[in-house]
Amino acid sequence: MYMPPQFNAKDPAIALELMRSHPFASLVSNDDDGLPYVTHLPLVAQPRDGDELVLWGHCARPNPHWRYLQARPRAVVTFLGPHSYLSPSVYPDLARVPTWNYLAVHCTVEARLVEEPAAKDELLKKLIGDHEPAYAQQWRDLGEEFQLKMLAGIVGFELRVTALQCKVKLNQHRRESHAAMHAVYSAGTPDEQALAAWMDRLGMPAPAPVTEGH
Secondary structure, three states: OOOOHHHEOOOHHHHHHHHHHOOEEEEEEEOOOOOEEEEEEEOEEEEEOOOEEEEEEEEEOOOOHHHHHHHOOEEEEEEEEEEEEEOHHHOOOOOOOOEEEEEEEEEEEEEEEEOOHHHHHHHHHHHHHHHOOOHHHHHHHOOHHHHHHHHHOEEEEEEEEEEEEEEEEOOOOOHHHHHHHHHHHHOOOHHHHHHHHHHHHOOOOOOOOOOOOO
């Protein structure tokens, strides 16, 4: 993705936090006609063997995406974090234009299919553990016959991340906007409040002006 240097977040902890807090991703690869094919799905991000990062997920067996991954394992995964419009009213002068602030992660991946029932069951337990740990017991209680039937209806995949970009676009290069921008976002929608929290984390809000008493 387009990456001006001021928005390039190189700390891998930021990317991992975004992927885990916004796990509903877009998996993009080419279909048999060479056109982009997109599946929207939850993924589990899991570090492995030092610096390696793996994404785990699955799709319905009737979804042809797994066949495209089998034929062409290289793909792209995108995660979108909090995002919001930014009014030019946050600037002290009028010669400004609106923009949109957002946080996003793009991963280039190499896919490996997961088709053996026990391995798919382990994959599902990763998703359950992230989203509803209490459901694990219900899944176990459904019985092996039902579990195998459900597992036969999906194809799992391991997506090994080979390259990663993390973009944190928060008007970092317009310091004069930060105090007003933070005030607007702090009182806004959940996405805007999340952006304000990221501004705090990055130390962005401008300090309040110091006035001398008389």
